[in-house]
Amino acid sequence: xxxxxxxxxxxxxxxxxxxxxxxxxxxxxxxxxxxxxxxxxxxxxxxxxxxxxxxxxxxxxxxxxxxxxxxxxxxxxxxxxxxxxxxxxxxxxxxxxxxxxxxxxxxxxxxxxxxxxxxxxxxxxxxxxxxxxxxxxxxxxxxxxxxxxxxxxxxxxxxxxxxxxxxxxxxxxxxxxxxxxxxxxxxxxxxxxxxxxxxxxxxxxxxxxx
Numbered sequence: 001x002x003x004x005x006x007x008x009x010x011x012x013x014x015x016x017x018x019x020x021x022x023x024x025x026x027x028x029x030x031x032x033x034x035x036x037x038x039x040x041x042x043x044x045x046x047x048x049x050x051x052x053x054x055x056x057x058x059x060x061x062x063x064x065x066x067x068x069x070x071x072x073x074x075x076x077x078x079x080x081x082x083x084x085x086x087x088x089x090x091x092x093x094x095x096x097x098x099x100x101x102x103x104x105x106x107x108x109x110x111x112x113x114x115x116x117x118x119x120x121x122x123x124x125x126x127x128x129x130x131x132x133x134x135x136x137x138x139x140x141x142x143x144x145x146x147x148x149x150x151x152x153x154x155x156x157x158x159x160x161x162x163x164x165x166x167x168x169x170x171x172x173x174x175x176x177x178x179x180x181x182x183x184x185x186x187x188x189x190x191x192x193x194x195x196x197x198x199x200x201x202x203x204x205x206x207x208x209x210x
Contacts, residue, residue: 017043020089041134043087048123054148054193055121059093061191062117062146066096069184074114075099082116083107084138090131092116096178110138114180121148128154137162142179151192 023040037048077095094117097108118127136159145154151172156164172189
């Protein structure tokens with residue numbers, strides 16, 4: 001009697017992605033502590049790095065300038081979440097969003113967002129390699145990375161097929177304006193007071209307009 005061997009069955013593990021609703025339910029249930037600095041990107045929960053004084057100062061100065069100069073033309077939300085899609089709920093340092101009277105019920109979505117800003121100190125590589133592609137894929141029209149140690153702003157805009165087509169580097173003595181509000185002119189060195197020359201390996205510039 002001949003026995004025919006059955007082909008070996010293989011199992012390919014798949015990633016279990018969390019939805020925004022599941023992520024929020026974990027927070028409500030206490031699985032994620034209230035003071036735990038985490039955010040959801042592409043269904044994965046990421047721990048955010050600690051915020052140091054230069055990061056805090058840059059965020060405070062820049063948000064203050066935007067609030068004063070934008071007035072009642074837009075909301076400036078500081079370290080509040082934006083719902084990118086069903087699997088993404090990041091908490092950018094600053095988000096400039098259109099006026100809506102129901103943000104207490106529904107978070108901003110990409111259609112509401114005019115500009116997101118991630119102030120970068122120790123988080124620079126993470127902001128470039130993780131946050132940037134997610135914001136581009138969601139169609140966020142403009143993204144700034146104020147690079148605290150290098151004292152410049154890396155500005156990205158014009159997302160097409162998940163990639164920002166334009167990128168600029170604005171030095172400390174340069175000026176920058178949100179695309180949505182070209183009359184709001186900010187001098188980089190007035191909100192980034194870091195020590196130039198202490199940037200290390202991760203702070204290389206990205207060049208000029210492209």
